[in-house]
Amino acid sequence: MDKAQRDLVALGIAVAAILLFVGTGGMVLPQAVHSLMGTGKAPDPLLVNALLLNIALVIFGWRRYSDLTQEIAERRKAEELARQLAETDPLTGSLNRRSIAPATDALVATTTADGRSIAFIMVDLDNFKTVNDLNGHGAGDALLKVTATRIAALLPRDGLLARLGGDEFACVVPYDAGSPDRIDQFAALLIERVAQPLEHDGLSMDVTVSVGIAGNAPDPAQPGPPADAQALVHRADIAMYHAKKQGKNRYFWFEEPMESELRFRSELETGIRKGIAGGEFVPYFEQQIDLETGELTGFEMLARWNSPRLGLVSPDVFIPVAEEIGVIGTLSECLIDQALAEAKGWDPRLTLSVNISPLQLRDPWFSQKILKLLVKHAFPPHRLDIEITESCLHDNVGVVRSLITSLKNQGVSISLDDFGTGYSSLAQLRTLPFDRLKIDRSFVSELKDGTISDKLVRAIVSIGDGLSLPITAEGIEDPQILEKLKLMGRLKGQGYLYGQPETADAVRERLSQAGLLAAREAEIAAETALADRARKTG
Numbered sequence: 001m002d003k004a005q006r007d008l009v010a011l012g013i014a015v016a017a018i019l020l021f022v023g024t025g026g027m028v029l030p031q032a033v034h035s036l037m038g039t040g041k042a043p044d045p046l047l048v049n050a051l052l053l054n055i056a057l058v059i060f061g062w063r064r065y066s067d068l069t070q071e072i073a074e075r076r077k078a079e080e081l082a083r084q085l086a087e088t089d090p091l092t093g094s095l096n097r098r099s100i101a102p103a104t105d106a107l108v109a110t111t112t113a114d115g116r117s118i119a120f121i122m123v124d125l126d127n128f129k130t131v132n133d134l135n136g137h138g139a140g141d142a143l144l145k146v147t148a149t150r151i152a153a154l155l156p157r158d159g160l161l162a163r164l165g166g167d168e169f170a171c172v173v174p175y176d177a178g179s180p181d182r183i184d185q186f187a188a189l190l191i192e193r194v195a196q197p198l199e200h201d202g203l204s205m206d207v208t209v210s211v212g213i214a215g216n217a218p219d220p221a222q223p224g225p226p227a228d229a230q231a232l233v234h235r236a237d238i239a240m241y242h243a244k245k246q247g248k249n250r251y252f253w254f255e256e257p258m259e260s261e262l263r264f265r266s267e268l269e270t271g272i273r274k275g276i277a278g279g280e281f282v283p284y285f286e287q288q289i290d291l292e293t294g295e296l297t298g299f300e301m302l303a304r305w306n307s308p309r310l311g312l313v314s315p316d317v318f319i320p321v322a323e324e325i326g327v328i329g330t331l332s333e334c335l336i337d338q339a340l341a342e343a344k345g346w347d348p349r350l351t352l353s354v355n356i357s358p359l360q361l362r363d364p365w366f367s368q369k370i371l372k373l374l375v376k377h378a379f380p381p382h383r384l385d386i387e388i389t390e391s392c393l394h395d396n397v398g399v400v401r402s403l404i405t406s407l408k409n410q411g412v413s414i415s416l417d418d419f420g421t422g423y424s425s426l427a428q429l430r431t432l433p434f435d436r437l438k439i440d441r442s443f444v445s446e447l448k449d450g451t452i453s454d455k456l457v458r459a460i461v462s463i464g465d466g467l468s469l470p471i472t473a474e475g476i477e478d479p480q481i482l483e484k485l486k487l488m489g490r491l492k493g494q495g496y497l498y499g500q501p502e503t504a505d506a507v508r509e510r511l512s513q514a515g516l517l518a519a520r521e522a523e524i525a526a527e528t529a530l531a532d533r534a535r536k537t538g
Helices: 002-037 045-087 097-113 128-135 137-154 181-194 229-245 256-278 315-324 328-343 366-377 390-395 397-409 426-431 441-448 452-466 479-486 504-514 519-537
Strands: 117-125 160-165 168-175 198-200 203-205 209-215 251-253 281-290 296-307 311-313 351-355 384-389 413-419 436-439 471-473
Touching: 097 117, 097 160, 097 168, 097 229, 117 137, 117 181, 117 229, 128 137, 128 203, 137 160, 137 168, 137 181, 137 198, 137 203, 168 181, 181 209, 181 251, 209 229, 229 251, 229 256, 256 296, 256 315, 256 328, 281 328, 281 504, 296 315, 296 328, 311 315, 315 328, 328 351, 328 366, 328 504, 351 413, 366 384, 366 397, 384 390, 384 397, 390 397, 390 413, 397 413, 436 441, 436 452, 441 452, 441 479, 452 471
Parallel strands: 209 251, 296 351, 351 384, 384 413, 413 436, 436 471
Antiparallel strands: 117 168, 117 209, 160 168, 198 203, 281 296, 296 311
């Protein structure tokens, strides 16, 4: 408005100057002509000066008006460009996260008026970071551009496409609420088209997508206005996340239970972080037995979560979440710290086994952290057994070899856990300094039912004998299984046949009764028992 007023002022000055010029010029110019011709007197100097001033004002006013008009035009172009940049993704030319919401709301209003619905479709490239890291950011940008082009080619004339950031896209597709199968067809075709290989600078890149869909079709069970853009984005994102969890390269429509599951997942994440700080994670211990003699040889530490809200939570629930949110290292170190403090009071013949997440073996300081805990508790390294799974070898065998060697040099034993279910080869078993193989419980539990598992377990035992690697069998839950294992050689075993995993207090009581506590711990246990009897009798 101020600019427009300045334009009018400048234009008014120019117009007024022109009118004055016409008035004064009409008087001065004829007199000047007559004076030059010698037929009249010279014009009044005051009028001449007024005429010259009018000419200067005309020039000044018009130039000022012209400059301001040009400046305003340039500013309008700059504002339009800024608006486009604010609403458009510069890489793909599609809408961006900021502009897709108002565009969706506008489309919702239009489609609702003509009796149609819309589907908000969230599209996320699977494993894009790996593609980017392997092929470079130039190839990643090319993939994003082609992905946007392929999605745009499938959209109807009034559809919308946006890149929300990174490798995440969204598209909005109007459809007849009575034919939601058209959106299913669209999603299936989108997955197929985007997955087509892309050639870039001699590189061939393949990518899949996970797709989540949220519609605003009327729901008789929940009458009311159609969902707005914010609600649709939220629901589609939940559905896309569900597609990721179900294996990727697929699509799902949003359903209410998905949101409940996601909310529970969020509560789990918060609870795990608070639980680590609050000491809610505790070690449980499962007995390990010499199958030939029946003697107790040690314990495997198992993680448990004493959640104030959820109760005792199994590791199958919280370990994957802890790995995904990046706190598995802290959680594991906390549990090992507690377990070492407890195991220090056991008979020196008893060992402690602990499982390690594959993610922990990516930490170059992992072996130093373990050794620091051993020093803290003055725990003999030869009594500690670190168990790693075969999947660790598949991830990065070079790093694993370095960490294993570092721990071995300090006297710590290393076992290969879940043997037979992963990717280890005989060459790796021969070159990596393992001390023991653990047969996966899935093989052991099937010994009761048939001979195929018998042969597999015997083959694993033979491999162990050939490589001079002792064997531990997991999952012994039946006397018949135990008898079969005893016939296969001298093995160690563990499983529910010997009892459920126990708390530290229960283990201490068990060892006290069996005379398997360290000398000082035995004295403390005896004193405690005498005090208890005294209280009961007194």
